[in-house]
Amino acid sequence: MSLLLDNQFKELPPDKAIDTKLFLETVSHIPSFFDCLGSNVFSVIKSDINGNIVKIKAVYLKDPAKYVTLQDIVEAEREAHPAEWPKVGATLALMWLKRGLRFIQILLQSLADGERDEENPNLIRVNVTKAYEQALKKYHGWLVQKIFIVALHAAxxxxxFLKALSKGEEVKEEDCLANVRQFLVTYTVTVDAVYDMYSNLNAELDYTV
Ligand code: 03F
Structure with missing residues (x-):
């Protein structure tokens, strides 16, 4: 079976509210995927993503009945920390986590769409670079952009990559990409909903690290 289809995102209700518990369960499968990628540079990315999941989960577990949706958390933090918000707590963690999720979305979509370097069809650098430029680059200063270049060469x-997405099984490229396309349906809706929430609540920041 496919790693992706085992861990599909659930469909959202009509109001696009994201259930915190289900969201955390689904994203918690992402960090271990980096262990299959075979380079230490991915451990930096893994711990950043995992750290953000842990931060959101810690807030959720303080009062699961109060924080049923992700928006409940972000709004409660806006009330509790008016001076620092949105650069605080789970609001900040989700702000960055969503950028990593958007990166993954654009990378997978680009592969599913068959975008490739005709000279090097078995490389994914064009797809990774597209995802980086659209999801992350503008939030990174020169040092972190250098880490990207290292990661790009270790891709x-x-x-x-497709084999890792298929849990190590040899599957035909087309079969794997069909799974990617199916995974992307609810995944994209969820990531878009997190972005819309940040824009509606005016919670987005554009500082660089
Ligand atoms: C800010 C920042 N986080 C952090 O400083 C940077 C970390 C290193 C980023 C390196 C960039 C590398 C780009 C990816 C190249 C990948 C090549 C892929 C090959 C396959 C924030 O950190 C903290 O997060 C926040 O908590 C803190 O409070 O200012 C705040 C304070 O700082 C980031 O820029 C987020 C980086 C997310 C990178 C996501 C990359 C995903 C890469 C690969 C995905 C593989 C696909 C997996 C599919 C699995 C499906 C199940």
Whole structure:
């Protein structure tokens, strides 16, 4: 079976509210995926993503009945920390987590759409670069942009990346990409909903790290 389809995001209700518990359960499968990518540079990315999931979960567990949706958390923090918000707590963690999720979305979508370097069809650098430029680059200063260049050169071959997404099984590229397309349906709706929430609540920041 496919790693992706085992951990699909749930459909959202009509009001696009995101259930905190379900969201945390689904994203918690992402960090271990980095262990299959075969380079230490990915451990930095893994711990950043995992750290943000842990921060959101810690807030949720303080009062699960109060924080049923992600928006409940963000609004409660706006009330509790008016001076620092949105650069605080789970609001800040989700702000960054959503950028990593958007990166993954654009990378997978680009692969599913068949975008490739015709000279090097088994490399994913064009797809990774597109995702970086659209999701993350503008939030990174020169030092973190250098880490990106290192990660880009450590990126796996497309065949190995697709194999990792299929839990190590040899599957045909087309079959794997069909799973990616199916995964992207609810995934994209969820990531878009988090972005819309940040824009509606005026919670987005654009400082660089
Ligand atoms: C800010 C910042 N976080 C952090 O400083 C930077 C960390 C290193 C980023 C390096 C960039 C590398 C880009 C990816 C290249 C990948 C090549 C892929 C090959 C496959 C924030 O950190 C904290 O998060 C926040 O808590 C804190 O409070 O200002 C705040 C304070 O700082 C980031 O820029 C987020 C980086 C997210 C990177 C996501 C990359 C995902 C890469 C690969 C995905 C593989 C696909 C997996 C599919 C699995 C599906 C199940």
């Amino acid at each position: 796996p071959y497309k065949s190995n």
